[in-house]
Amino acid sequence: MSSSKPWPSGVSAPLTVNNDNDHSGLIVVLTAVCLCLHILAVVAVIFSSFQKSTLPPGGYAFAALVTTAIIQAALVFAGVHFGWGTKIESIETSDKDKMLKIIYSAEILSILVLGLSKSTVCIFYEALFSHMQRRFIRTLLLGTIAWTLLSVFLVAIRCTSSPWNEISDSTCSSLFQRWEAVTIIDIFTEVFLLGYVILAIFKVMISTKQKILVICALGSRIILIPLAAVRLHFVKIQLDSAEPTLLGSFATVCTEIYLALSVSCFLTAFLKPFIAVYENDNGISYTYKGPSESESRAKFQSRLRPGPEDSEFRIHPRSGSRAESSRGWEREEDPIINKSNTGRGLHILKTVQLSVDNESMELSERGGSSL
Incomplete structure (x- = not known):
């Protein structure tokens, strides 16, 4: 919390604060934590790939996902630097336009991150569950791509030729309906992904306890469903507010947590104690x-x-070692x-x-x- 009293001699003011008139400190701290989760995800996948000497299914899509997520977080930091998270009257006129354009770009990239996250999971599931008919998961992948493109279109194209200036219902009355449509389809895709996992695992003849462990690992994305609804709630607060740059900080923080979890949930697929019962x-x-x-x-x-014709299991007379299997x-x-x-x-x-x-x-x- 900031104080109205001057700072003592030799003590400089903090770079950001969190009070009734400025929530920039809240955005910076939580966005930094989410950025650390992105970096941790990269390290975990690189380590897993190094151990197995091969990229996991969807490895390139995951690389694009994390790269986009890091760029999006960097844009949020830049937006805070130019005044996002504070009252609009406290932002200098020369910085206001830069701030709005940066936050506008961050919103579009946030949708791309979600789309890449779902696409990466679809590719991974298609490779993991080869026994399942692939038509469903491929249809879901195409639906995810279509949802991503449609959502970018709905969020990017607003009511005027300067869409970055439209951050409340007073400037564009259809904004909430757009975000509502984006969120509803987002939730449905997560439900379909969860249903696919449950159906696939219950076709495997393992114990009920083992099935539950695997479903808990692969179905961890279920946490994104209530979080998407919470995010929509804070977006509505921003759009209805007379101080969208101040109260929009809560929607920004919720978005960053949402993106970080959507990236991190992919890592549960590499937790061998769960997947390998x-x-x-x-x-x-x-x-x-x-x-x-x-x-x-x-x-x-x-x-x-x-x-002599056994290519799968051969015993060498002196070394006692087994030759490499042909398969x-x-x-x-x-x-x-x-x-x-x-x-x-x-x-x-x-x-x-x-x-x-x-x-x-x-x-x-x-x-x-x-x-």
């Missing part, structure tokens, strides 16, 4: 089960008797969820890796005389 205490991984149980048992026994699915660290050939639903199979070492053996002499 996947490894147990003995380090045994779970992978795709194709043939029936009897076929798997016969195949396993045949691997203990390696032949490599036994070494897979992440689960592969797919249909089984038995028609009995989806299965997750424990695969045991064995190695055999050569040992010298001595045969005991038989009784009796030798010829």
Whole structure:
């Protein structure tokens, strides 16, 4: 809180404050926290990609998402520098136009961030749930792209040729209806994504506890649904207010939190304790089960008797090491969820890796005389 008393000698005033006439400090602090979450997301994905030596599905889309989110946060900082978050009469005339243009650009980029977030998740789900019919998730991806373009159009094109000046209902009466349409479709897309995850996970033959863990990880975006409604509420407060540059700070803060969570929720897909119900205490991984149980048992026994044509499991006489698998699915660290050939639903199979070492053996002499 700022004080009306002058600051003591040798003590400079803070760069930003938070009081009844100035909320710039609130915007700066929370936007900085959200920016840290964006950077943390980048580090986490880079680390995961380095460990697996490959980009995750939707990796390039995620890179575009985080880059756009960081630029959007930088625009918010610039808007605060020129007066956003304070009363409009306290903003210098030379800075007012710059501030409005910057915040206008930040609003458009915020929609692009949300659109990229949904698109990245759709791409990731399509790769993860290969057993599901892809028509639904691809349709949802196309719908997300269409929603993003339509939302940018609704927010960017306003009532006059200077849309950045229209930040309240007094300057453009249809603004709230535009934001309302954008938010409703936004919520519906999140509901569809959640429903797709639940349907996909319940087709996998694992325990109920494991299903709940995976749904909690992949369905963490459900938190965005109430947050979208809260954001719309603060947008309405800004549009109805006589001081939109001051009260608009709450809508800005809510938007930044919303964007940070939409980026961070993608990271739950890399939390192996959740997605991999996947490894147990003995380090045994779970992978795709194709043939029936009897076929798997016969195949396993045949691997203990390696032949020259066995390309999946070979034992070298001296080293005891196993040659690289031609298909490599036994070494897979992440689960592969797919249909089984038995028609009995989806299965997750424990695969045991064995190695055999050569040992010298001595045969005991038989009784009796030798010829």
